[in-house]
Amino acid sequence: xxxxxxxxxxxxxxxxxxxxxxxxxxxxxxxxxxxxxxxxxxxxxxxxxxxxxxxxxxxxxxxxxxxxxxxxxxxxxxxxxxxxxxxxxxxxxxxxxxxxxxxxxxxxxxxxxxxxxxxxxxxxxxxxxxxxxxxxxxxxxxxxxxxxxxxxxxxxxxxxxxxxxxxxxxxxxxxxxxxxxxxxxxxxxxxxxxxxxxxxxxxxxxxxxxxxxxxxxxxxxxxxxxxxxxxxxxxxxxxxxxxxxxxxxxxxxxxxxx
Amino acid sequence: xxxxxxxxxxxxxxxxxxxxxxxxxxxxxxxxxxxxxxxxxxxxxxxxxxxxxxxxxxxxxxxxxxxxxxxxxxxxxxxxxxxxxxxxxxxxxxxxxxxxxxxxxxxxxxxxxxxxxxxxxxxxxxxxxxxxxxxxxxxxxxxxxxxxxxxxxxxxxxxxxxxxxxxxxxxxxxxxxxxxxxxxxxxxxxxxxxxxxxxxxxxxxxxxxxxxxxxxxxxxxxxxxxxxxxxxxxxxxxxxxxxxxxxxxxxx
Numbered sequence: 001x002x003x004x005x006x007x008x009x010x011x012x013x014x015x016x017x018x019x020x021x022x023x024x025x026x027x028x029x030x031x032x033x034x035x036x037x038x039x040x041x042x043x044x045x046x047x048x049x050x051x052x053x054x055x056x057x058x059x060x061x062x063x064x065x066x067x068x069x070x071x072x073x074x075x076x077x078x079x080x081x082x083x084x085x086x087x088x089x090x091x092x093x094x095x096x097x098x099x100x101x102x103x104x105x106x107x108x109x110x111x112x113x114x115x116x117x118x119x120x121x122x123x124x125x126x127x128x129x130x131x132x133x134x135x136x137x138x139x140x141x142x143x144x145x146x147x148x149x150x151x152x153x154x155x156x157x158x159x160x161x162x163x164x165x166x167x168x169x170x171x172x173x174x175x176x177x178x179x180x181x182x183x184x185x186x187x188x189x190x191x192x193x194x195x196x197x198x199x200x201x202x203x204x205x206x207x208x209x210x211x212x213x214x215x216x217x218x219x220x221x222x223x224x225x226x227x228x229x230x231x232x233x234x235x236x237x238x239x240x241x242x243x244x245x246x247x248x249x250x251x252x253x254x255x256x257x258x
Numbered sequence: 259x260x261x262x263x264x265x266x267x268x269x270x271x272x273x274x275x276x277x278x279x280x281x282x283x284x285x286x287x288x289x290x291x292x293x294x295x296x297x298x299x300x301x302x303x304x305x306x307x308x309x310x311x312x313x314x315x316x317x318x319x320x321x322x323x324x325x326x327x328x329x330x331x332x333x334x335x336x337x338x339x340x341x342x343x344x345x346x347x348x349x350x351x352x353x354x355x356x357x358x359x360x361x362x363x364x365x366x367x368x369x370x371x372x373x374x375x376x377x378x379x380x381x382x383x384x385x386x387x388x389x390x391x392x393x394x395x396x397x398x399x400x401x402x403x404x405x406x407x408x409x410x411x412x413x414x415x416x417x418x419x420x421x422x423x424x425x426x427x428x429x430x431x432x433x434x435x436x437x438x439x440x441x442x443x444x445x446x447x448x449x450x451x452x453x454x455x456x457x458x459x460x461x462x463x464x465x466x467x468x469x470x471x472x473x474x475x476x477x478x479x480x481x482x483x484x485x486x487x488x489x490x491x492x493x494x495x496x497x498x499x500x501x502x503x504x505x506x507x508x509x510x
Contacts, residue, residue: 026422037429040445041292041438048443049295056295125445168280175287184295191294191372 007102010094015106018079019072031114035064039122042184050185053126058138058214059183061119062207065111065142066149066177072107073100073153074170077242078160086161090246097239100154108146115142130214137219141210144224148202148231149177154238162245177203186211202231260349281361285311286368292438293369298376301384302465304366305395306437309457311365312403313435315358316351317427320411323350325419333500343415343497344490351411355404387467394475395460401482402456406431408489415496436461456482 016022021030039060046056077100080086089099119138123130130138152173159169177183180190180198187195187204198204205227209220289307293299327333327347337343370377384392410424432438434452441449441458452458459478463471 021422021425023420023422025420026425029424029426030422033426034429037426037433040448041429041433044433044439044443044445045292045295048439049297165280171280172283175283178287178291184291189294194290194294194372 007098007105010099010102011105014076014103015110018076018083018103019107020075020079021071031068031110032117035060035067035114035118036121039064039118040125043122043126046184047126053122054128054130054214055186055211056184057119057122057126057128058210059181059207061115061122062142062145062203062210063178063181063183064118065115065145066181066203067174068107068111068114069104069146069149070153070156070170070173070177072110073104073150074157074160074166076103076107077157078166081161082166086249090249096243096246100239100242104150104153108143108150111146112139112142131216134213134216137213138210140219141206141213141224144209144227145203145206148206148227148234151231151233151235151238152177152202154235155241156238158238158241158245161242176201180204182207200230202227202234205230260345260352278361278364281315281358282311282364282368284314285361285365286372288432288438289365289369290372293373299369299373299380301380301387301392302461303438304369304380305399305461305464307365307369308362309399309403309435309461310432310437311362312355312358312399313406313431313457314428315361316354316403316407317410317424317431319351319354319358320407320414321419321424323347323354324411324414328419337497337501342494343500344493347411347415347493348408348490351404351407355400355407359400387464391463391467391471391475394471394479395464398460398475398478398482399457402460402478402485405456405482405485405487405489408486409492410489412489412492412496415493416499431455431457434458440465454481456485 021027039057042056042060042063043053046059047053050056080089090096092099094102116139122128153170156169156173160166163169176197180194180201181187181203182190182195182198183203187198187208190198205223209223209227212223213219285307288310289299289303292306293303296303324333324347327336333343336346370380373380410427414424433444434448435455435457436444436449436452437457441452441462444452456478459474459481463469463474463478
């Protein structure tokens with residue numbers, strides 16, 4: 001019970017203190033308006049080029065979850081350096097892995113909330129009807145998308161902790177997912193080079209599974225498992241990179257070094 | 259003061275290749291993603307990607323300019339001079355526009371590199387379009403985006419800045435401006451709102467060169483000038499209000 005309380009409290013404090021978009025205007029602009037506008041653009045282009053907005057809207061909603069995960073995880077770690085608390089954070093007895101999970105948790109929840117209202121508003125705008133039974137499956141796909149892209153976010157965070165501009169790495173990750181994630185068109189329709197890059201990135205399989213559910217099909221657990229594995233690999237690589245950064249910082253005693 | 263601001267901004271930009279690439283990567287990504295939906299690039303899609311690149315750069319710059327002047331303490335010093343506050347800031351924004359123009363060729367090259375097989379078809383399509391139409395589109399897009407940036411800077415000059423507060427404007431303008439899809443395909447009443455964005459008229463002219471492109475470009479240019487005028491007036495008013503409210507120099 002005490003551990004659960006510590007985790008929740010740590011998550012909440014991390015979210016409040018380190019997520020620089022947690023102010024009313026910043027939050028509405030970055031976490032409500034931007035994802036919604038992007039999803040509406042996807043839906044518009046999807047409707048114009050493919051005759052139906054549903055697949056593109058589902059892709060846009062999953063991108064919403066991914067952005068929340070990637071930017072949330074990155075900012076909650078890289079801003080420790082920005083605000084000069086990196087040394088204090090690393091000096092705590094809490095294990096690095098536990099600390100990372102604590103920081104990522106609120107952004108995963110935030111991403112799911114954002115995806116929910118983005119999907120609701122986009123469905124109203126495009127008159128998309130999804131079977132009620134599919135909503136649970138869509139939520140599961142969004143959850144997997146959030147978890148798998150959190151792994152990619154951890155890799156971006158490892159770079160952001162070290163490099164001067166904290167937004168470079170997550171922006172690159174974001175743009176790679178937009179291009180190669182199959183958000184607008186199925187991954188099989190992408191040019192071969194983009195599809196190849198997309199195959200080693202998270203999110204694409206979750207989008208494919210979500211599209212299948214939205215079309216009335218069953219939830220493809222194989223696709224979701226595949227995305228989780230990809231995300232886990234990115235997470236392990238990110239953790240290893242971050243650990244190496246931390247060890248180097250401890251040896252040199254320069255936690256704010258860029 | 260206008261040219262001084264422009265020179266200052268050009269110098270501050272420090273156009274390193276990495277900085278240029280960093281600016282270009284977002285518009286390239288969106289351009290590629292939407293072009294995949296269409297199957298191949300078209301002149302209108304290229305223009306849309308270029309416009310998105312310009313807006314991505316000039317949406318952030320007003321915030322950077324205003325917050326940097328505040329943090330340096332130069333806003334207050336500027337207001338103490340006989341020069342209106344607006345002109346050096348407009349100069350800096352003009353400098354940012356010049357910097358953004360450097361990024362444009364990188365955006366277009368990146369987009370065409372991904373769809374390199376379609377380059378001959380794209381060039382053939384471009385060759386069929388009248389040069390005045392292409393130039394007119396470019397002018398309306400540039401002026402329109404600059405005008406919207408001016409208005410944004412005027413609003414930010416009197417506002418307390420919050421991190422991330424302008425991020426949503428990118429999606430809104432790209433959506434309503436019809437950067438990647440015709441306005442008529444927008445859901446609900448968004449198409450009507452989109453008519454207020456100058457870029458939408460320019461891109462419609464390019465999408466339908468057999469329609470009434472001259473009229474569309476004239477309307478787009480007039481709207482762009484209105485946005486520019488509105489921005490200048492807003493900046494002027496904000497500057498005068500600042501001079502009467504000393505705390506405004508610190509946090510808006």
